[in-house]
Amino acid sequence: xxxxxxxxxxxxxxxxxxxxxxxxGQLGVDTVIVExxxxxxxxxxxxxxxxxxxxxxxxxxxxVRHMASHNALGITVEAPKLDLAQTIRWKDGIVGxxxxxxxxxxxxxxxxIVHGRARFRDGKTVEVETExxxxxxxxxxxxxxxxxxxxxxxxxxxxxxxxxSTEALSLASVPxxxxxxxxxxxxxxxGTAFAKMGAQVTVVEAMAQILxxxxxxxxxxxxxxxxxxxxxxxTGAKAKGYAGEALEIETSSGKGERIAADKVLVTVGRKPRTxxxxxxxxxxxxxxxxxxxxxxxxxxxxxxxxxxxxxGEPMLAHRAMAQGEMVAEIVAGRKRTWDKRAIPAVCFTDPxxxxxxxxxxxxxxxxxxxxxxxxxxNANGRAMTTQxxxxxxxxxxxxxxxLVLGLQAVGAGVSELSSSFSLALEMGARxxxxxxxxxxxxxxxxxxxEAALKALGHALHI
Ligand code: FAD
Numbered sequence: 001x002x003x004x005x006x007x008x009x010x011x012x013x014x015x016x017x018x019x020x021x022x023x024x025g026q027l028g029v030d031t032v033i034v035e036x037x038x039x040x041x042x043x044x045x046x047x048x049x050x051x052x053x054x055x056x057x058x059x060x061x062x063x064v065r066h067m068a069s070h071n072a073l074g075i076t077v078e079a080p081k082l083d084l085a086q087t088i089r090w091k092d093g094i095v096g097x098x099x100x101x102x103x104x105x106x107x108x109x110x111x112x113i114v115h116g117r118a119r120f121r122d123g124k125t126v127e128v129e130t131e132x133x134x135x136x137x138x139x140x141x142x143x144x145x146x147x148x149x150x151x152x153x154x155x156x157x158x159x160x161x162x163x164x165s166t167e168a169l170s171l172a173s174v175p176x177x178x179x180x181x182x183x184x185x186x187x188x189x190x191g192t193a194f195a196k197m198g199a200q201v202t203v204v205e206a207m208a209q210i211l212x213x214x215x216x217x218x219x220x221x222x223x224x225x226x227x228x229x230x231x232x233x234x235t236g237a238k239a240k241g242y243a244g245e246a247l248e249i250e251t252s253s254g255k256g257e258r259i260a261a262d263k264v265l266v267t268v269g270r271k272p273r274t275x276x277x278x279x280x281x282x283x284x285x286x287x288x289x290x291x292x293x294x295x296x297x298x299x300x301x302x303x304x305x306x307x308x309x310x311x312g313e314p315m316l317a318h319r320a321m322a323q324g325e326m327v328a329e330i331v332a333g334r335k336r337t338w339d340k341r342a343i344p345a346v347c348f349t350d351p352x353x354x355x356x357x358x359x360x361x362x363x364x365x366x367x368x369x370x371x372x373x374x375x376x377x378n379a380n381g382r383a384m385t386t387q388x389x390x391x392x393x394x395x396x397x398x399x400x401x402x403l404v405l406g407l408q409a410v411g412a413g414v415s416e417l418s419s420s421f422s423l424a425l426e427m428g429a430r431x432x433x434x435x436x437x438x439x440x441x442x443x444x445x446x447x448x449x450e451a452a453l454k455a456l457g458h459a460l461h462i
Contacts, residue, residue: 009139014041016308016320017145023328025109036117039102043317046166053091062196120278148270148309179247179261181239183210185347187267195229202232221390272310295338342425344418356421357406369399373455382442388412393447402431
């Protein structure tokens with residue numbers, strides 16, 4: 001049995017783990033990272049990147065299809081065709097390039113990479129079954145970055161026609177009919193993409209609203225677009241099983257219904273990967289199924305940290321990366337603590353939704369008296385010239401000091417506003433700071449400036 005002794009062992013090379021290992025390596029910490037599948041984790045291989053590639057391809061196809069039938073711009077095209085197998089090869093090419101990039105960055109930072117599944121022997125020792133035998137790794141400090149996996153419904157186990165997001169990202173052809181169980185961001189992003197590629201899509205959501213984490217104003221343009229795309233959305237409905245190429249559901253009124261579905265995509269949430277590799281025996285404190293951490297990502301066991309999806313919501317790649325970077329610096333002896341004011345969240349639906357900080361209702365629930373400014377994109381020149389006027393930018397601030405508490409937007413391409421939103425919140429901006437910043441014309445970002453002006457009572461373009 002081979003043995004490695006190191007200062008830092010990172011388990012899992014997703015965005016949390018690989019960033020932690022790279023930063024630790026840069027700071028001269030003797031670091032080993034163990035990964036059982038491919039570098040980049042869920043995000044790079046079966047999450048953020050492949051889903052956005054598919055969404056882009058579907059958008060392009062839909063744009064051309066739309067042009068062939070409703071053409072206001074004076075462009076003529078033949079009816080387009082989509083070869084999904086080629087789209088998937090293109091997507092796999094991007095994933096492959098990024099995989100190699102991550103491995104290259106780890107090597108450049110002098111991180112030792114071990115391929116295989118880690119299993120805890122004790123809090124500081126793991127065994128890894130590699131292709132060449134068992135490798136034992138002992139470390140002074142361990143970072144658990146094992147991420148999350150899709151939750152299955154007992155009535156709809158994965159397999160055959162019942163897919164998780166992972167299989168949905170590698171289909172060989174577009175299903176004629178697709179039922180999406182779970183109207184959260186993953187289900188809607190993929191459901192919209194398949195609808196644009198030509199599938200007849202039905203979304204079944206148990207709650208009263210799709211995207212239940214967002215307020216109704218933000219969701220309305222997304223619901224409208226789904227309707228325009230011919231997607232049937234059933235809220236308050238529960239999936240009961242799949243038989244005879246149909247999804248069996250119970251509607252909000254308690255009636256049974258069968259929905260024709262060649263494929264069923266189940267996106268009802270993700271659970272932390274905490275089982276089956278000896279973690280149970282460490283007896284770490286938990287919050288529900290997630291590992292409990294403090295403001296430095298320390299677990300209840302000395303010298304054992306946890307980062308990313310395994311530590312709970314929001315399960316987002318950029319949160320995992322920020323935690324990974326912080327933990328690496330702490331291990332290298334720097335004084336760091338989690339003091340982020342905002343973790344932006346983007347929903348890559350059509351149109352996109354971006355949020356950072358508090359919504360008006362959340363701010364009021366926290367006892368703030370608020371000023372809210374909302375600027376609609378139908379008063380924005382750039383939105384008009386790109387034929388996408390749905391949506392708005394909204395600014396929420398304290399009524400007494402004008403300190404910005406939250407920023408939200410829904411509209412085409414608003415994901416790119418996320419950095420302005422986070423920067424404003426991190427820097428403690430007031431409405432006047434945003435209103436007084438020159439925003440380039442004509443851009444959608446002018447909507448942010450106008451929303452701040454509106455909250456101050458003197459919007460210029462509305
Ligand atoms: P993961 O990325 O899950 O990585 C964990 C790694 O640990 C995996 O590679 C796994 O193989 C490895 N591992 C687990 N156990 C062991 C073991 N015992 N031994 C060795 N290795 C092990 N987030 C966003 O911010 N933006 C998005 O647009 C977005 N889109 C998404 C779309 C989809 C379809 C999905 C499913 C997720 C999406 N996410 C998105 C979420 C994002 O992918 C996760 O938040 C992120 O990957 C979490 O990073 P992580 O490092 O915590 O874990």
